[in-house]
Amino acid sequence: MTPESRVLAASGGPLWQGYDVALLDLDGVVYLQEQPVPGAAEALAAARRAGLRLEFVTNNASRRAVEVAALLTSLGIPADAAEVVTSAQAAAALLAERLPPGAQVLVVGAEALVAEVTAVGLTPVDSADAHPVAVVQGYGPEVGWRHLAEAALAIQAGALWVVTNADLTLPSLRGRLPGNGSLVAAVRAATGRAPDEIVGKPHPRLHAESVRRSGATRPLVVGDRLDTDIEGAIHAGTDSLLVLSGVTRPVDLLAAAPHRRPTYVAARLDGLLVAHPGVPTAAEATCGPWTARRAGADLVLSGTGEPEQELDALRALCGAAWSASFPPDAVRADGPAAEVVLAELGLP
DSSP, X not given: OOGGGOOBOOOSSOGGGGOSEEEEOOBTTTEXXXXXXXXXXXXXXXXXXXXXXXXXXXXXXXXXXXXXXXXXXXXXXOOOGGGEEEHHHHHHHHHHHHSOTTOEEEEESXXXXXXXXHHTTOEEESOGGGOOSEEEXXXXXXXXXXXXXXXXXXXXXXXXXXXSOOOSEEOOTTSOEEOHHHHHHHHXXXXXXXXXXXXXXXXXXXXXXXXXXXXXXXXXXXXXXXXXXXXXXXHHTOEEEEESSSSOOHXXXXXXXXXXXXXXXXXXXXXXXSOOOOBOOOSEEEETTEEEEEETTEEEEEEOOOGGGHHHHHHHHHHHHTTSSSOOSEEEEESHHHHHHHHHTTOO
C-alpha cells in the first residue's frame, strides 16, 4: 500500500496475531518521565503471553540499553538489555564506521552517549580546543549553552556532525518539553550547517538495527509520534500502531500527511490485544456507530454511539479527513452524541 492510498487497516483478529515482533517506542508509549503509561505493563505482559516478542527502540540517547532495561523492569515490564536499541548505540556505531580507532569525538549529551562512544573505541572530548574530528549530539537534561557553543565551534572548524535524533519535543507529565531537535536547531542556526547524519527515527538506521537484532520478519512499529515512529515505519515498509498516550493528539492525526499516517490507531498499548476495524479513505466514512463526511473544508461527525466508542469516531474522521488533499479547517458535530464524543477527543 502506497502512502498516497493509505487507509486505516483491518487487523482481522487481535492485532498481535499478525506480527512476530513489536518495535516499541518508549517515551510517551511505555512511560512518561519514568512514570508508566497506565495499563502499559499489563498490556505488554498479555501480548508476550500471546506470543508477540517485544523490542524497545528509542530515539532518546540519555540512557544506555542496560539502564533502559532496568527502568522497564522496575515498572513491571521485564526487559533485557539485548531487547533495547537506542539512538546513542546507533550513533556510536556509525561513528566507528566512519572514523579511525581512538579518534576524538566531541560529545554533547548525557553520560550514556559518552559511554557508547567509548565502547566503540573512540575518545570522547568536551572542548573544541581538542580539535575533534566529529561531534555527536544527543538529548541530555543537563545540556546547556556551553555544550552547544563547543559543538558550534567544532562544527565550524569542519568536524563531522552526527545527531542521535531530531525530535523537537519530549513528552512529559507536565506537557511537551524541548527535545534534542530543538537544541540541534540552535546549533544549526549558529553554524549555518545541517547535520551530516541523523540516525534516529524516521531515518532508517535505527529501525534496521532493531529488525536485525530481533530477527523480525513481520515487525509492527508502535509509537506516539507521526514524524518519527510512523514516518519511519512507512519509509521501511512496516505496519504501524499509533498510540495517543504521548505527543500526537487526534487533531494532529486528522491533519497527517500521507507519509505520516499509521496503519492502526489506539488510545494506549492495550490496542495490541484487540481487533481493529478497517476504514477506507472516502468523503464519507463509517466506523462502528459513527459516520464522518467532508462538508467543504470541514468535517461533520454524526451517529448515536457512546463516548467510550471515541476511537471508532476518530477512525471515521480519519477516513473522511484523508480523502482530500488538504486537512480540515474544523470538525463539527451533527447531534448531541457526536458533540459529546468530539469533546472526548479534544476536537473543536
